Amino acid sequence: CATPPPPTPAATWSGRLVLSLASDPPQRFSAVFELEGTAQAGVLRLFGPLGAQAAEVRWSPTGAWLDRGDGQPAPYPDLAALTADLIGAAVPVTAVLDWLAGRPHPLPGWEVDLSEQPQGRLRARRLTPAPEADLRLLWH
Amino acid sequence: QSDGLQSLELFLAQVQQGRATFTQTVSAPARSGEATRRTRSSRGEFIFLRPDRFRFHYTHPFEQLIVADGQTLWLYDPDLNQVTARAQAAALAQTPASALAAAADLRAVREAFELREGQPRDGLLWVELTPRARDTQVQQVRIGFEQAELRALEIRDGFGQISLLRFGPLQRTSHLSAADFRFSPPPGAEVLRP
Numbered sequence: 001c002a003t004p005p006p007p008t009p010a011a012t013w014s015g016r017l018v019l020s021l022a023s024d025p026p027q028r029f030s031a032v033f034e035l036e037g038t039a040q041a042g043v044l045r046l047f048g049p050l051g052a053q054a055a056e057v058r059w060s061p062t063g064a065w066l067d068r069g070d071g072q073p074a075p076y077p078d079l080a081a082l083t084a085d086l087i088g089a090a091v092p093v094t095a096v097l098d099w100l101a102g103r104p105h106p107l108p109g110w111e112v113d114l115s116e117q118p119q120g121r122l123r124a125r126r127l128t129p130a131p132e133a134d135l136r137l138l139w140h
Numbered sequence: 141q142s143d144g145l146q147s148l149e150l151f152l153a154q155v156q157q158g159r160a161t162f163t164q165t166v167s168a169p170a171r172s173g174e175a176t177r178r179t180r181s182s183r184g185e186f187i188f189l190r191p192d193r194f195r196f197h198y199t200h201p202f203e204q205l206i207v208a209d210g211q212t213l214w215l216y217d218p219d220l221n222q223v224t225a226r227a228q229a230a231a232l233a234q235t236p237a238s239a240l241a242a243a244a245d246l247r248a249v250r251e252a253f254e255l256r257e258g259q260p261r262d263g264l265l266w267v268e269l270t271p272r273a274r275d276t277q278v279q280q281v282r283i284g285f286e287q288a289e290l291r292a293l294e295i296r297d298g299f300g301q302i303s304l305l306r307f308g309p310l311q312r313t314s315h316l317s318a319a320d321f322r323f324s325p326p327p328g329a330e331v332l333r334p
Binding site for chain 2: 070
C-alpha cells in the first residue's frame with residue numbers, strides 16, 4: 001500500500017503582507033505577520049504598525065478560529081470563510097504556506113509569481129471572481 | 141517627590157517638541173513547549189511637536205514611516221511603495237502615540253485614557269493609561285519617566301503581548317517645525333485613503 005505523504009514540516013515565517021482589493025471603494029489590508037504551521041494546523045498572527053497584535057487566526061482539521069484579542073475566538077468552518085470575513089477575500093492560507101516555501105500551489109483564478117521567492121518576496125493575484133485581489137508578501 | 145503622574149504633567153506642559161532614537165521590543169507570551177517569551181525588536185527615530193504632530197521612523201529590521209502631520213496619519217512602507225492615509229483625529233484617538241506626543245495637556249489625555257500612578261520599576265516612575273474606548277487593540281499603556289524625562293512607552297494588547305519602546309536621550313533643542321512632519325507620497329507610490 002502507498003505510504004502516506006510525509007507531513008509538510010511546520011515552518012515559521014514572519015514579515016509583512018498587504019492585500020489590496022479592487023472593490024469600490026478600493027480596500028487595503030496591511031499587517032506585519034507571523035505564520036506558523038502546516039496545511040493541517042497552524043496559526044497566523046497579525047500585528048499593527050506600532051507592534052500591537054491585531055488578530056490571531058488558528059486552523060486545524062476541525063475548523064478555523066479568528067481571535068481579535070477580546071477573548072472570544074470566532075469559529076469558522078474553514079480558513080477560506082475566515083479570511084473572507086477578516087479581509088474581504090478568501091485567501092488560501094494553506095496555499096500561501098507552499099508559496100512561501102517556493103512550492104508551486106496552483107489555484108483556479110489565481111496568478112502567482114514566485115520568481116522573487118528566494119529574495120523573500122511573492123505576489124499572488126486573484127483575477128476571478130471579482131473584485132480582483134492583489135496579495136503581496138515580504139518576509140525575512 | 142515627583143511621581144509618574146506629575147512627570148507626565150510636566151512633560152506635557154514643558155516639552156513642546158523633541159527628537160529621540162528608540163528601540164522597540166515586542167514580546168509575546170511563551171507558547172506551550174516554549175521556555176521563554178518570543179521577542180521581536182526594531183529601532184528607529186521618534187520626533188514630535190505638540191499638540192498634534194509626530195513621526196515614528198522605523199529603520200530596522202525594515203523601514204516603516206508613521207507620520208501624523210496634524211490632519212492626516214500617514215503610513216508608508218518603502219519596500220512595498222505603499223501609503224495609507226487616514227484622518228488623524230479618528231485614527232489616533234486611542235493610540236499610545238497620541239497620549240505621548242499628540243496631547244496638548246493632561247486633560248486631553250484624560251479624555252481618551254483613565255490615568256493611574258504605576259509601580260516604580262526599572263528605575264523609572266510610571267503612569268498607567270487605560271483606554272476609555274473598549275474596542276481598541278490596546279489594553280493598557282504605561283509611560284516611564286526618569287526625573288520628568290521620557291524614557292519608555294509600554295503597550296499591552298489583547299493577546300498578552302507587551303511592546304516596550306525605550307527612548308534615547310530626548311533632544312529638545314531641535315527647532316522642529318510643521319515642515320518636519322509634512323509627508324507627500326513619493327512618485328509611483330500606491331496611496332489608499334480607507
